[in-house]
Amino acid sequence: MSGSFLVLVTWAFVIVSCVAIGYGITTNKRLEESITGQLRYALWWGFAVAVLGILALSIAFPLRSAAAAAGMGAVVAGCAGYSIFRYVTRSKNSHDTKIHLSVFAVLLLIALAAAVVFFAVAALGPVMNYDSGLYHLGAIKYAGDYSTIPGLANLYFPLGYSNSIFPLAAFLGNGPWLGEGYRLVNGLIITMMLVDLAFRWIRGSRTVGAYVLLVGAVVTLVPMVGLSDYWVTSPTSDSAVLALTMVMSAYLADALWTSANRARNGSTAFVVAVLAVSLRPLMAVFLLAVIGVLVMRYILDKHESATERRIAGQSASGFGVTREYGSRAIWISAGVIAALFGVVQSVRDFIMSGWLQFPLSIHAFDVAWLAPDPVWNRTPTLGAARDPLHLWEAAVGWGWIPVWASRLPSQWETYVILALVVASVISIIVAIKVASLNAKSLLLAMMPALLTCAAWFLASPPSFRFVWGPIFSLGVIPIAWSLFAVAKANKVHLISAFVAPFALVLSSTVILAVVAYAGVTRIHPGLNTQQHSWAVGPIDVSVYFAPVVDVPTKSKTLASGLIVQIPTTSDQCWNVYPLCTAQLSPTVAMRGESLQDGFLP
Numbered sequence: 001m002s003g004s005f006l007v008l009v010t011w012a013f014v015i016v017s018c019v020a021i022g023y024g025i026t027t028n029k030r031l032e033e034s035i036t037g038q039l040r041y042a043l044w045w046g047f048a049v050a051v052l053g054i055l056a057l058s059i060a061f062p063l064r065s066a067a068a069a070a071g072m073g074a075v076v077a078g079c080a081g082y083s084i085f086r087y088v089t090r091s092k093n094s095h096d097t098k099i100h101l102s103v104f105a106v107l108l109l110i111a112l113a114a115a116v117v118f119f120a121v122a123a124l125g126p127v128m129n130y131d132s133g134l135y136h137l138g139a140i141k142y143a144g145d146y147s148t149i150p151g152l153a154n155l156y157f158p159l160g161y162s163n164s165i166f167p168l169a170a171f172l173g174n175g176p177w178l179g180e181g182y183r184l185v186n187g188l189i190i191t192m193m194l195v196d197l198a199f200r201w202i203r204g205s206r207t208v209g210a211y212v213l214l215v216g217a218v219v220t221l222v223p224m225v226g227l228s229d230y231w232v233t234s235p236t237s238d239s240a241v242l243a244l245t246m247v248m249s250a251y252l253a254d255a256l257w258t259s260a261n262r263a264r265n266g267s268t269a270f271v272v273a274v275l276a277v278s279l280r281p282l283m284a285v286f287l288l289a290v291i292g293v294l295v296m297r298y299i300l301d302k303h304e305s306a307t308e309r310r311i312a313g314q315s316a317s318g319f320g321v322t323r324e325y326g327s328r329a330i331w332i333s334a335g336v337i338a339a340l341f342g343v344v345q346s347v348r349d350f351i352m353s354g355w356l357q358f359p360l361s362i363h364a365f366d367v368a369w370l371a372p373d374p375v376w377n378r379t380p381t382l383g384a385a386r387d388p389l390h391l392w393e394a395a396v397g398w399g400w401i402p403v404w405a406s407r408l409p410s411q412w413e414t415y416v417i418l419a420l421v422v423a424s425v426i427s428i429i430v431a432i433k434v435a436s437l438n439a440k441s442l443l444l445a446m447m448p449a450l451l452t453c454a455a456w457f458l459a460s461p462p463s464f465r466f467v468w469g470p471i472f473s474l475g476v477i478p479i480a481w482s483l484f485a486v487a488k489a490n491k492v493h494l495i496s497a498f499v500a501p502f503a504l505v506l507s508s509t510v511i512l513a514v515v516a517y518a519g520v521t522r523i524h525p526g527l528n529t530q531q532h533s534w535a536v537g538p539i540d541v542s543v544y545f546a547p548v549v550d551v552p553t554k555s556k557t558l559a560s561g562l563i564v565q566i567p568t569t570s571d572q573c574w575n576v577y578p579l580c581t582a583q584l585s586p587t588v589a590m591r592g593e594s595l596q597d598g599f600l601p
Contacts, residue, residue: 003528003543006176007120010184011191014050014172015043017076018192022046024083025333026264027090036199041264042083043192044247048271048337049079051164051278054171055344059351063170064144064179072171104504105201108214111508112194114515115221119187121519122228124528126546127183129234133549133572134582135159136166136235140182141577142595143170150598151369153353154588155564156581157377160353162345164278165237176534176541182235183545190224190232193217193243196250206487206500209254209265211480216246218507219420219472223412225511225518237279238465244279245286245469248272249449249477252290256297256441257484266294267334273448274338278345281357282466285455289448297444351598369591369598385461404462413464413471420475427482434496435489442481449473548575560589560600 022045027038053075054063061068129136135158142149142159143166153160165185172181172188197217200210220242224232231239248269255266273290276283349358354370356363361375383391386400394400408414431437449470456467464471487499528544535541551574553565564579571582578595591597 003124003545004117004120006541006543007123007184007187008116010172010177010181011116011120011188014188015192015195017080018046018050019043020046020080020083021049021076022079022083024079024086025049026268026330027083027086028264028330034203036203037261040196040199041268043196044268044272044275045333045337046079047192048275048341049075051168051275052337052340052344054167055164055278055341055348058143058167058170059148059344059347062144062146063167064173068171069174101202102501102504104501104508107508108201108504109198111511111515112198112217115225115511116187116191116194118225118515118519118523119190119228119232121523121525122233123183123187124525124543124545125233125523126229126527127234127548128229129231129236130572131158131236132234133551133570133574135573137182137548137575138573138577138580139163139166140170140173140235141179143167144173144179145578146596148348148351149596150351150367150591151354151371151600152598153355153358153371153374154369154599154601155579155584157359157371157374157583160349160355160358160371162348162352162358163237163280164275164345165235165240169235176532176543178532178534180532180543180545183233185235186224186232186239189240190220190243193220193247196247200250201504206484207254208257208481208484209250211484211487211503212253212477213246213250213480214503214507215480215483216249216473216476218510219416219476220246221511222514223416225514226522228518228522238468241276241280241283242468242472244272244276245283245449245473246476248276248286248290249445249469249473252293252448253445253477253481255294256445257438259301262297263330266297267330270294270334271337274334274341276469278341280466281360282452282456282460286448286452286470289451293444293447297441300440369600372585372601382461385463411464413468417471417475420472420479424475424478424482427479430495431482431485435485437482437485442478445481446474446477449477550574551576553580558586558588560587562588562590 019039019042022042023038025045026041050072053072057063057068057071061071127137135156138156139159139161142152169182169185172184173179174181177184193213194217197210197213200207200213224239224242251265251269251272255262255269269290270287273283273287277287346356349356350365350367352358353374354365354367355361355374356365358371359374359378361373361378364370364373379395380391383393383395387394387403390400394403428437452470453467453474456462456470460466483499483503487496489496527546530545530547531542532545533540533542549572551570551572552568553573553576554568555563556566557563562579564581564584565573565576567573567576567580567582573580573582585601587601589600591600
């Protein structure tokens, strides 16, 4: 079995497992819904439950252990059994299985398949991200070999980040991947986004969310395919958050445009936002804004419904609006998932650093392994992103803005943003002339991204990668919104009939062109010289990877007697493990005889 084929099989297995987990939660036997719609909802809810399960298991078990695999298997089996029960007892009319596949949609499917295959091949190539060498690989190895380690932040402060991508990447290292599953995690999440997009476009009726995800997928794939070794093969959360932001923007747009399936679209946007927060705390602003926008939409709908009823001479009870937002069960389920994420992440914070929401200085627990106040690492990180030559001064005030702005022409994100702004303006002008834009809902759809970008610029390191999803979606949403409005306009406008074919052909062409170019310039199979073999019965798997960088280190004995490895040519440890660190206090000590016992400051 080739390595790339094994990547595809692994992704397919995970996606099917997520659908099996989520179907029972999201299906509604009283509501008619296309099978593709049911599968889309199930995919993201199932993924959220799976990630939550992995995080919970990581507290008690090494994630590359038989116990963790058995625990996750039990979760999948139990949820799948419930999903089968819900499917068997569904209403006969609850699923519309008709497929309306145009030649243009087929072209899109071909382009998406090409992108997925490209990522599968790239997953075996070099891991290039700077932070992966700094601490990503170390965090993943500790999560795979040990349950959550008390005071791990004392060994190196980024190892204390309670980022869900590291446990997820560690868990993917089970079975034939032998610890190399971290290469699959970003490609998996992007592939899930593309599967969602494919499900949307094989249906005859298009929603505004289909256009949002179409434009968002193009904006995601162009840089991610072109820079796959740095941003996709490497286990950084930046790419994952980008893809998830496009997904939640699509579901939020659907929830705001129409009352059809508003409950499941809105709750799915909420659940995906919770996932994004587990990957990047800054996305908590997005999550809170999603909640606010949905509440505002509900209030507006209730007011409009009451007005219509008064005009009709009926009681303004708002019952119809309440019904549009679905039964309480779906919202309660979303709230429970969010609450459990908060609890599990807080427990992991408590164990790894002794702080709540490390590296924020929110609350310090009274534990022996309490890491030093993260402000001393957080402040220079903020200043360096603003003005690296004057980082301490840049951490406060606004004098850093001219220096930061002067660097914009050298960053590729600047040109993507400018292109999106131009395309947005043109799209909106055309839409205003041809169709009804529904501007109020458009502004609501953009609000979470806008507020997140404001928080990013004012209070976090202003590196674009921290806010790719929100800042790009500020252009993606109005473009997609305008395309949908024109496509749904009165057919007296000839342009309306050509919007979907134009969007599909242009998107597919761009994706195929980028994949073809990157396939020639970025894929180098000759670099894959490291072999891993795995055999179970008649199954024998050999996979060739590009080896991770080897770096020279020297041993250093601390006052406590703890011997650590220090990289000598840079601050990156890459594959040197365990006890490799570039920065720690000389007083750090072991809590016991084993690494599992943890570290004292």
